[in-house]
Amino acid sequence: MDKNFERLLATLSMVPTHAARSTSEIHRRLEARGLRASPRTVQRDLEALASHYGIECDTRAKPYGWRWPKDRKRVSVPDMEWPEALSFRLLEDYLSGLLPASISDHLQPYFRQARDKLGTHFDSAPIKRWPEKVRVLSPSQPLLAPKVRRSVHEAVTEALLSERQLEIDYTAVGQEASRTHRIHPLGLVLEGNVLYVVASFYDYAEPRLLAMHRMSRAAPLSEPCETPDGFSLQRYVDEGGFGCGGTELIELDATWHHSCGIHLLQAHLSASQQAEEIDAETVRIRATVRRTERLTWWLMGFGANVEVHGPAELRRDIAKWHREAAAVYGKRPSTPALAPDASTGVVS
């Protein structure tokens, strides 16, 4: 087996994309992998690869730093096949706006690779029309993902994973200026397209929720992070206000107007879901689901197109919410008595 190839491939994969890495550092890592070579050989390898694979060498400071340029084409082994490429392409459309940009940013190279792949696979005309043949519809009301700085995202996740404290500049909701805090990051929660950090402050024992896009700066500290006794993210979320707390399982029993229920015949509520056609207009669906706020919102959204029969408690709640909501609009004035001065209290 060509010893050369293994070493060169390892060398290429040891060149980082963002920060730079010195020749001797790469040499050390190669030896750590059992690939022995003289430092001179590593130098020669890097130079040779640079000319053909486009890695860059920062020759300003003396321990030269090697890195990939930002938008370099990826090479994967095994190569990306075109069904994979199409999946990535759908994903890209699907996620835009659904995921925080700081996450999909990191996936950009893969999206790009997928586009390249799709562009070269069919060299004939059809492929040029394929973007017109695919549409992605958001499963719920599309909301704009708040912008998270890439540096903040990386600092927070690094501190979280290496269990170190974190210093942040945070602008609380409704506040004008940001304040600097030292926090102990305990967990990361992605809800829809908003990233939250669960963290305890130095002097508050109780963990708090911080929106990552409200951090203007974040820097990991060297001090280790302290976890409050008995803290568990799992439990925190289940007891928290995310609208998905409550692990109680219920037997949902409801009749849908056919036009809406048809969706549930495609994507099931749970594995045990049972559907039954009452008549041409009505579908009865029974399924074991978790009793969450999200479920309530979702059922409310169907309005008169769904009637919840059981459990009785849920039926009462849904009925009550609808009556209350109708009552809101019962008071006739169609425009509210609002402060006409729109310039006060703008919070976002």
Added chain:
Amino acid sequence: MDKNFERLLATLSMVPTHAARSTSEIHRRLEARGLRASPRTVQRDLEALASHYGIECDTRAKPYGWRWPKDRKRVSVPDMEWPEALSFRLLEDYLSGLLPASISDHLQPYFRQARDKLGTHFDSAPIKRWPEKVRVLSPSQPLLAPKVRRSVHEAVTEALLSERQLEIDYTAVGQEASRTHRIHPLGLVLEGNVLYVVASFYDYAEPRLLAMHRMSRAAPLSEPCETPDGFSLQRYVDEGGFGCGGTELIELDATWHHSCGIHLLQAHLSASQQAEEIDAETVRIRATVRRTERLTWWLMGFGANVEVHGPAELRRDIAKWHREAAAVYGKRPSTPALAPDASTGVVS
């Protein structure tokens, strides 16, 4: 530059993951890339790579077929860095159930690579706890993605992209048995976690919507696909019943109870959104949004926690839906007059 390395890397990337490829085919492709070598050399390369990189050779039939085993570790150049790996990991949790399995199946190798990366990056204790530190909450009611056969998914997308006709076995909603159809695939629509194919049948001019998970078999034909005059997927969707039709822009004006409105202060409805605190309990939000069914559902979900002020038409509709929904529950009997025999009419 080491000519060897380039050829070997190209050889590796030409070994496919699913089907097998013969030695001479790989040789032909290498020459097409300008990498000249004798067929004997290609043979030797593949053998050498096989022992060390685990590609497999099917020696049953005589033109030997090379392929990657199913769960082989990926090698990427540049290597996956750990923030990327974490993004993939979040994505995996995020998408499970949100995307059709036939799509996330194709992404599995990347998810696996990410898990490997996260497992090896920090070899100390913290990394073992990281899965407990990250949670993903679905942005809406989680529904189970219907299962689409991988072979169907690949056949459909291939026919679509190469603009060829397609033969399918399709079980319509409410039907027992599947029927064989010859269709002209026109487009692919991903709505939530359900994949639909827009297709015209041989004798019907009007395009129809087919759920991909209802196809038990699909095979691309060699005949070219015919697109009805003036067909446009864009227009079809906008006029169709996906609940997102209607390109009409409206000026939404509504007051939210603070506990719900706080979400909108994190993720905006539109770039032009303006928020204003009326009092400690109430937030008024104005934004330019598209008038879709989805928007209605979404607003309905908030029940009495939102009051829509404008446009007047939307306010009337929301009020009406709530009154109608409340009326459904007005009739007292908590259990409906349903056919007691649950064994009839089960459709899914």
Added chain:
DNA sequence: ATCGTTGCGACGGAACCTGACGCATCCGTG
């Protein structure tokens, strides 16, 4: 049965890769 294709062992020659050495440069330190 035969021809074409494919796989593979062997071999000689040449390509090129490697380690070693020496020198120049740069930086930090005493």
Added chain:
DNA sequence: CACGGATGCGTCAGGTTCCGTCGCAACGAT
């Protein structure tokens, strides 16, 4: 300011190994 250590790089000779060619065997299709 001098010195030592670290780094980068030109050069060179030796030898490893890689390549194309040839020949033969096995298999399948016509």
